[in-house]
Amino acid sequence: MPLRQTLAREIRVSGIALHAGAAVTMTLAPAPAGSGVVFRRSDLNIDIPARYDMVSETRLGTVIAKDGATIKVVEHLMAAVAGAGLDDLLVTLDGPEPPILDGDALSYLVLIEQAGLKALGAPRQAIRVLKTVSVEQNGASASLSPAQTSEYDFEIDFPTPAIGRQTLSFTLTPESFRAQIAPARTFGFLAELEGLHKMNLAKGASLENTLAIGEEGVVNRERLRFSDEFVRHKILDAIGDMALAGAPLLARFRGVKSGHGLNNALLRALFSDPKSYEKVMLP
Ligand SMILES: [Zn+2]
Structure with a gap:
């Protein structure tokens, strides 16, 4: 055990x-x-x-x-x-x-x-999802379904050609996380930066810590670490948000254009119904 x-x-x-x-x-x-x-x-x-x-x-x-x-x-x-x-x-x-x-x-x-x-x-305890729970808003959605492991399935579709449509399915283990998800960096749009600064946000953002997307595409000198680094970072975000469940989730997460708000709404929906999950010891 x-x-x-x-x-x-x-x-x-x-x-x-x-x-x-x-x-x-x-x-x-x-x-x-x-x-x-x-x-x-x-x-x-x-x-x-x-x-x-x-x-x-x-x-x-x-x-x-x-x-x-x-x-x-x-x-x-x-x-x-x-x-x-x-x-x-x-x-x-x-x-x-x-x-x-x-x-x-x-x-x-x-x-x-x-x-x-x-x-x-x-x-070690885990939370096993017993039935599908889903939330959606403005064309974005997130769901958790029963699974034997922690699985992540994500789809994004940005109008900018630098990102476009990206999909990825991923099964979480320490080894796969380190190799396939952990290196994916956060990203942001240069056109939004000034507005964010006015709201006292992103004041520490730089090309050292953010993939910046301008009119011509990614402006960072360092090449993308993966051709689909953006969807990998969205899975990274989802793994971090789901970690707020307080224990490993035995579930398949599926996100379509989901973000932090929807991810949190999903956990609140899961825990609002005691029939949708159970606590188990990891085998
Ligand atoms: Zn992030």
Whole structure:
């Protein structure tokens, strides 16, 4: 029977916050069995559990909030946590977001690998989806259906030829996540950047951490890491958002043009009906 896992030791990293644009230091530390993933704002002395019901906002990233404190853009770190198979973790931040690093999940995964994993003395639980749950809005949709493993199926269709229509099916394991999904970087449109800056968003965005799409296509010098890097990043986001279920999901996620808002609505729909899921020990 697999055991719950935490980090073997603490590890620290500093970098730029994507939206705030300020430097932030993040510490990933071991946590006791059953605590789950908890974000701590050390500057405000407030702990926020990484759970779907703590999500307060979903525009340009998933935001969790408690007692007036918020932490933005948790999804890339949560994807790395889920991909690595971490169950219990304390994430301490001295600012409002994890550092964005390369805009992918691999940057976080490398840190987790440097710290190493440690088995805890408690069995690993999962959430098995028992019947299909789906949500949709404005031509976008997201659903969870029964499956033996964690599967992701995503379709995007952007009018810009730099992205276009991309589809991918993916089965989540630590190895497949590291090779196929973790390196996929976040992306954004140059035409929207000025408006975002006026709203105090994306102030830390740069070609170091974001694939920028202009009128002529991708402007970054570094080549795409995959020809379909965009849909891979959407799966990365979905894995991070689904990690807010609080345990590995035995389900097939299917997203069509889905984003953080719909992903969160999907988890809320799942947990609103006790007949749609059960907690199981992983075999
Ligand atoms: Zn993302």
